[in-house]
Amino acid sequence: MSLKPALAPPAVGISRCLLGESVRYDGGHRHQPALVAALSQHFHLVAICPETEAGLGVPRPAVQLVQQSDEIRACGVADAELDVSTALVDCAVRHRAQLEGLHGFVFKARSPSCGVGSTPLHGEQGEVVGSTSGLFAARVQAWLPRLPLAEETQLVDAAACEDFIARVWAYYRGE
Numbered sequence: 819m820s821l822k823p824a825l826a827p828p829a830v831g832i833s834r835c836l837l838g839e840s841v842r843y844d845g846g847h848r849h850q851p852a853l854v855a856a857l858s859q860h861f862h863l864v865a866i867c868p869e870t871e872a873g874l875g876v877p878r879p880a881v882q883l884v885q886q887s888d889e890i891r892a893c894g895v896a897d898a899e900l901d902v903s904t905a906l907v908d909c910a911v912r913h914r915a916q917l918e919g920l921h922g923f924v925f926k927a928r929s930p931s932c933g934v935g936s937t938p939l940h941g942e943q944g945e946v947v948g949s950t951s952g953l954f955a956a957r958v959q960a961w962l963p964r965l966p967l968a969e970e971t972q973l974v975d976a977a978a979c980e981d982f983i984a985r986v987w988a989y990y991r992g993e
């Protein structure tokens with residue numbers, strides 16, 4: 819009798835601060851224990867923190883997204899001369915092969931790196947002019963337009979969480 823090797827579970831990326839790791843700019847986290855427990859029942863979770871993996875350190879200056887001509891840059895809140903855009907995009911480029919192996923991603927909402935459409939976009943005078951995706955998440959959206967994505971705020975509701983889990987399984991099966 820031959821035993822079939824067990825299939826690896828789907829791999830789902832997750833913003834590292836949602837796991838309770840103290841990687842935010844202020845040294846804090848945004849642990850979502852119920853969500854992490856639900857996802858862990860189905861998936862292998864792959865933790866990524868673009869800002870720390872870009873070498874920005876903890877704690878670090880807070881950054882925000884700023885529309886500059888036809889470009890969106892991640893600039894310091896207190897020091898507008900600080901620009902970490904290149905570090906964040908380079909971090910995404912380094913992770914590209916790993917990202918292409920994922921079957922879904924749960925991002926931290928409103929982050930200048932991780933938000934998916936919810937991150938405030940500022941004008942050059944600091945005023946909010948709209949909302950967009952963080953620089954790392956935007957690369958993921960551009961490279962992998964079919965990859966199931968969600969922000970943690972969209973998965974509070976049990977039905978929404980189940981729907982995301984189903985979307986990941988469908989992507990994993992190639993549907």
Ligand code: SF4
Nearest residue numbers: 834835867926929932
């Ligand atoms: S939102 Fe993203 S970049 Fe910010 S601390 Fe969490 S994982 Fe890191």
